[in-house]
Amino acid sequence: MPSAFTILFILIILVAILTWIIPAGEYATTKAGNVIAGTYRSRSSSPQGLWDIFEAPINGMIGTKTTDGAIPVSLYILVIGGVLGVVNRTNTFADGIGSAAKKYKGREKYLIPFLMTLFALGGTVFGMGEETIAFVPIVIPIMMSVGYDTITAISITLIGSQIGCMGSTVNPFATGVASDTIHISLGQGILPRVVFLVLALIIGIIYVMRYAAKVKGKPDQSLVYERYEKDLKEFVASNDVEVTELTKRQKWVLFAFIMTFVVMIVGLVPWSTLNPKWTFFEDFLKWLNSMPFIGSFVGRDMVPFGTWGFVEITTLIFFASLVIKAIYQMKEADFIDAFMGGVRDFVEVAMIVAIARGIQVIMNNGYISATILHAGEVGLHGLSSSVFIILTYIFYIPMSFLIPSSSGLAVSTMGIIGPIGRFSGVPGSTVVTAYQIASGLVNLVTPTSAIVMGSLALGHVSIVTWFKYIWKLLLIFIIFTCAFLAFCTIFNFQ
Numbered sequence: 001m002p003s004a005f006t007i008l009f010i011l012i013i014l015v016a017i018l019t020w021i022i023p024a025g026e027y028a029t030t031k032a033g034n035v036i037a038g039t040y041r042s043r044s045s046s047p048q049g050l051w052d053i054f055e056a057p058i059n060g061m062i063g064t065k066t067t068d069g070a071i072p073v074s075l076y077i078l079v080i081g082g083v084l085g086v087v088n089r090t091n092t093f094a095d096g097i098g099s100a101a102k103k104y105k106g107r108e109k110y111l112i113p114f115l116m117t118l119f120a121l122g123g124t125v126f127g128m129g130e131e132t133i134a135f136v137p138i139v140i141p142i143m144m145s146v147g148y149d150t151i152t153a154i155s156i157t158l159i160g161s162q163i164g165c166m167g168s169t170v171n172p173f174a175t176g177v178a179s180d181t182i183h184i185s186l187g188q189g190i191l192p193r194v195v196f197l198v199l200a201l202i203i204g205i206i207y208v209m210r211y212a213a214k215v216k217g218k219p220d221q222s223l224v225y226e227r228y229e230k231d232l233k234e235f236v237a238s239n240d241v242e243v244t245e246l247t248k249r250q251k252w253v254l255f256a257f258i259m260t261f262v263v264m265i266v267g268l269v270p271w272s273t274l275n276p277k278w279t280f281f282e283d284f285l286k287w288l289n290s291m292p293f294i295g296s297f298v299g300r301d302m303v304p305f306g307t308w309g310f311v312e313i314t315t316l317i318f319f320a321s322l323v324i325k326a327i328y329q330m331k332e333a334d335f336i337d338a339f340m341g342g343v344r345d346f347v348e349v350a351m352i353v354a355i356a357r358g359i360q361v362i363m364n365n366g367y368i369s370a371t372i373l374h375a376g377e378v379g380l381h382g383l384s385s386s387v388f389i390i391l392t393y394i395f396y397i398p399m400s401f402l403i404p405s406s407s408g409l410a411v412s413t414m415g416i417i418g419p420i421g422r423f424s425g426v427p428g429s430t431v432v433t434a435y436q437i438a439s440g441l442v443n444l445v446t447p448t449s450a451i452v453m454g455s456l457a458l459g460h461v462s463i464v465t466w467f468k469y470i471w472k473l474l475l476i477f478i479i480f481t482c483a484f485l486a487f488c489t490i491f492n493f494q
Helices: 004-018 050-062 071-089 092-103 108-126 130-144 150-166 172-181 190-215 225-237 248-268 280-290 294-298 310-328 332-365 369-379 385-402 406-423 428-442 450-458 463-490
Strands: none
Touching (some): 004 050, 050 332, 071 092, 071 332, 092 108, 108 190, 108 248, 150 190, 150 225, 172 406, 190 428, 280 294, 310 332
């Protein structure tokens, strides 16, 4: 498979060709930039040429008159990478997993739901993916030493983290990018996503624990039985992983990291839209700004919780990195090196967002977005919201195989699917939820995913064996998701 960059640039070329074929048109829009149904009209064509194609990724980053730039969300992704680099430098995550394993010694079956929940939290708040690969060599010896197999260990990290991505709450690479593309707050739809996360995690934990119970004490029931003795010798007999308890500083680092995302979620939840309307944060900030000295000292440009956007949450994440530096008493040189190392790890994702947005630039500058939307408006006339959202979810499953980057997939498709959803009475936040669930589901099995192939390689498990193990869980998730999305649209749960 070609890389995400190549796939997205090919799509830019194909869309540019379409601007020479598809008639141009436009909709009247609201002040927020949302299209108004029934206002479509034709206009003069504006075909996109060779220079426009190469300029599209640049305009995708800085923005144009017709398309918002990707700089805010790309910068957020880079700063997230920086703070993760700082936290990883403290070894808090690795030592925390090892410490938990030691604590649950003799009660390892309870370690399965505990660790899966931890990895799911990582997935839901910061899109934990490739980072889980590092934990596979830690979890495998623990699981095998008590009678489980490598598939059980891989399930804990891979299924746990991707369930978190399916039920993303503030994951910047899925929920953040998709919400920004259709101009809605990252906090919209957060409640149904939390409900989905909890229910999907329960399903996943039960599935893994049932398999683990079948394998325990009966190695011949394992799907990797032919390697069982070899795996015992490799992962258990020669296991020299030193388990280190979390230090006091590491515990405070972990607390600060968790509280950062708690504050972020509080800042993103649209409190003033709740019923009854809750204006506590707005009233408190007005009172604070009225104070003669304190208001100016804290900063009069602050906005209340419930109205936060990428500027505010990026500021919060950057501030958190400095707090963690102070807690761990990290030297300036070490902090800069760790922060910039984390930024470098996420440059690729930030650039994918810009290139993917280049597709939207070509469509908008060629004035074919409105024509495609109009075709959807006409074609979906009379289609119920529950049917539309299920079809959207099904659409995103193969698309997630085609474009394995969740950020690239969101930017390249959400600009069309989101507005079409409004024609069927489906809010943008529910469309985002359908997209991210499909993306997380595919990341459990796609051979184009570094998370899947890297984890399986470390455990000596073939992709065919993994699919034989997980296909029932995939089917359960698909059925459950369709029912959940239908419920959200029927009962307006958003």
